[in-house]
Amino acid sequence: MWRFVVALIILTLFGSIGLGKLFDTLNEQSQQKKEINQQQVIANQALLAQIALQQLAPNQQHFFLQQTLLQLPEYEFAIHKLADYPLPKPLLLKLKTQPVLVFETNKQLQAYTLLAHDQILLTSTTKEPLDESTNILMTMSFYAALMMLILLFIAPFVMRLRKLSVATTHLGSGNLQQRVSVGSIWYLKELETNFNTMAATIETLVGDIKLLASGLSHELRTPLARVRMGLDTLIETNDEALRLKYEQRVNANLDTMEDLLNQLLSFARLQYTLDNLKKEPVDLNQIVKDQCSNLNDSRLQIHYSNQRAIISADRHYLGMCISNLVSNAFKYCDTQASISILCKTDSIQLIVSDDGKGIKPSEHEKIFKPFVRLDKQHHSGYGVGLAFVARVAAWLDASISVDRCEALGGAKFIIQFKAHNR
Numbered sequence: 001m002w003r004f005v006v007a008l009i010i011l012t013l014f015g016s017i018g019l020g021k022l023f024d025t026l027n028e029q030s031q032q033k034k035e036i037n038q039q040q041v042i043a044n045q046a047l048l049a050q051i052a053l054q055q056l057a058p059n060q061q062h063f064f065l066q067q068t069l070l071q072l073p074e075y076e077f078a079i080h081k082l083a084d085y086p087l088p089k090p091l092l093l094k095l096k097t098q099p100v101l102v103f104e105t106n107k108q109l110q111a112y113t114l115l116a117h118d119q120i121l122l123t124s125t126t127k128e129p130l131d132e133s134t135n136i137l138m139t140m141s142f143y144a145a146l147m148m149l150i151l152l153f154i155a156p157f158v159m160r161l162r163k164l165s166v167a168t169t170h171l172g173s174g175n176l177q178q179r180v181s182v183g184s185i186w187y188l189k190e191l192e193t194n195f196n197t198m199a200a201t202i203e204t205l206v207g208d209i210k211l212l213a214s215g216l217s218h219e220l221r222t223p224l225a226r227v228r229m230g231l232d233t234l235i236e237t238n239d240e241a242l243r244l245k246y247e248q249r250v251n252a253n254l255d256t257m258e259d260l261l262n263q264l265l266s267f268a269r270l271q272y273t274l275d276n277l278k279k280e281p282v283d284l285n286q287i288v289k290d291q292c293s294n295l296n297d298s299r300l301q302i303h304y305s306n307q308r309a310i311i312s313a314d315r316h317y318l319g320m321c322i323s324n325l326v327s328n329a330f331k332y333c334d335t336q337a338s339i340s341i342l343c344k345t346d347s348i349q350l351i352v353s354d355d356g357k358g359i360k361p362s363e364h365e366k367i368f369k370p371f372v373r374l375d376k377q378h379h380s381g382y383g384v385g386l387a388f389v390a391r392v393a394a395w396l397d398a399s400i401s402v403d404r405c406e407a408l409g410g411a412k413f414i415i416q417f418k419a420h421n422r
Helices: 002-054 059-072 091-095 133-170 186-236 242-275 284-292 316-334 385-395
Strands: 075-081 102-103 107-113 119-126 280-283 300-303 312-313 337-342 345-356 399-404 411-419
Touching: 002 107, 002 345, 091 242, 091 312, 119 133, 133 186, 133 345, 186 242, 242 385, 280 316, 284 300, 284 316, 284 337, 284 345, 300 316, 312 316, 312 385, 312 411, 316 337, 316 399, 316 411, 385 411
Parallel strands: 300 337
Antiparallel strands: 075 119, 102 107, 107 119, 280 312, 337 345, 345 411, 399 411
């Protein structure tokens, strides 16, 4: 949100300065044009009077001026001797070379023309007052333009907020797939991206809750039934050997239920735990080496990268991901599994493969969901391992996919990390 505030402040500041200079320039040009017109008019009157006075005798000039004043009451005409009305030498030189000189004071315009016999004709008039209505109009136009500029700036923001509000309403009503398109306005991108991230997180969490609830009820049904049956049998039998046998079975089923609940709670707490962790640069080669050093299993082949494979991750959870993938490969392979590290220009791949039956393309997305097991009859587990790997990979901004391994013939899991910027 701070981006919008900064953008609005910058727009208001530079918009006010720019529009202020524009309207000041327009106002000054208008006033200058008006003053030039006034100067031109008084200069014309002075020249006309000069021409008329040049043709009259000295005793007739004052009478002519009196008659002219009656016809042009806004002007004052007076004849002065050059000796009685001295002017600075530069002005005298200009007066002798130019037909008329116009001077301006705060309240008057004065025009000087040179007559015969070293006489000067002084023509004066009052300056027209500044038009206050023009200033008011300019001021109103300035604020109107500034408001229009701000409205043009805010309009996309309001429209995007409206779409965001509608999307929030749909999200609150249960449409968890609701997203907003991220626009090109730089100060809104972060808000829209954060909304989409929040919506995706909520959708994932709600989906996990549904999956965990349905998976828990399904997985607990069988051991609960066995515990109930074992307890009923314990009550009915008096044989100590049978009682001991049934007690062991009940305890085994209780252990299974406890293990299931522990895995369930660990997966449920995973997202919260990851959000509070910090990533650090780690070498993927070293993490793989640490996880596989104690396996001592001839079925596993490890292919390290020739260069350092540095990624941003958490050592503990990255190690758990690798361990889960290797355990899964051992579970479904026939005789061989492999783990490889491949460094590319801007990415690093972790590839875990096996020579088992592989996974059907239709089930590639399905296997990363909790409590999903493709072969329940022949393999134990609760279907949480790959879901754990997928969740940690998403937190690491890595992509995970599954394909068929051409070399071994079984499944091939690929986690592609972003290379750490050194």
